[in-house]
Amino acid sequence: MVWWRLIGRKPDIAAVRNALLRGEVRLLTLLGPPGIGKTSLSLAVARDVQAAFSDPSLVIATIAQTLGVQETAAWSYELLDAGEQTLFRRLGVFAGGWTLEAAEFICASEGIATADVLNLLSQLVDKSLVLVEERADEMHYRLLETIRQYAQEKLSEARELEHIALGRPFLLNPL
Numbered sequence: 765m766v767w768w769r770l771i772g773r774k775p776d777i778a779a780v781r782n783a784l785l786r787g788e789v790r791l792l793t794l795l796g797p798p799g800i801g802k803t804s805l806s807l808a809v810a811r812d813v814q815a816a817f818s819d820p821s822l823v824i825a826t827i828a829q830t831l832g833v834q835e836t837a838a839w840s841y842e843l844l845d846a847g848e849q850t851l852f853r854r855l856g857v858f859a860g861g862w863t864l865e866a867a868e869f870i871c872a873s874e875g876i877a878t879a880d881v882l883n884l885l886s887q888l889v890d891k892s893l894v895l896v897e898e899r900a901d902e903m904h905y906r907l908l909e910t911i912r913q914y915a916q917e918k919l920s921e922a923r924e925l926e927h928i929a930l931g932r933p934f935l936l937n938p939l
């Protein structure tokens with residue numbers, strides 16, 4: 765397979781490459797039916813980004829570490845109380861982090877009152893599931909990407925996405 769003969773994959777190559785070059789992305793899995801072109805796409809991207817990944821011996825260690833993070837997330841999630849679990853999985857919708865105001869607006873819905881968001885969020889910070897940093901004069905919260913993927917899985921299992929995101933999609937981008 766020669767990558768430059770791939771037909772119609774330029775946007776996919778760019779999307780996968782950009783995801784891989786983001787520092788917090790440790791592992792990216794391509795899924796699809798047999799023969800759809802997963803391997804071809806991977807090879808095309810690998811050729812594109814090989815200069816940025818110079819040490820192949822890191823690959824296995826990184827995969828192990830990344831999968832470990834997900835297991836840790838599952839373990840921590842099981843120990844949360846119901847309110848914390850609900851907020852945690854809803855926070856999975858924020859691709860680039862969020863502020864308190866945004867979390868209150870997006871996540872307070874069935875099962876969580878607006879007034880409870882700060883308290884629940886602080887508990888998730890204490891339990892190291894949510895990271896926090898002060899930017900300008902505002903607290904900015906985020907999830908590690910692997911943790912966020914886990915939150916999204918839980919969100920989709922709970923079938924809550926329509927409560928929180930679909931009515932308010934305009935807020936999801938700028939945050």
Ligand SMILES: Nc1ncnc2c1ncn2[C@@H]1O[C@H](COP(=O)(O)OP(=O)(O)OP(=O)(O)O)[C@@H](O)[C@H]1O
Binds near residue numbers: 769799
């Ligand atoms: N975008 C494309 N342009 C041209 N040929 C392609 C493209 N994508 C895949 N092919 C061809 O289709 C065939 C299957 O592709 P590939 O092996 O990458 O799929 P796969 O999803 O990895 O398959 P598998 O599920 O068996 O692992 C190969 O012969 C490959 O060269």
Ligand SMILES: [Mg+2]
Binds near residue numbers: 802803804
């Ligand atoms: Mg393949």
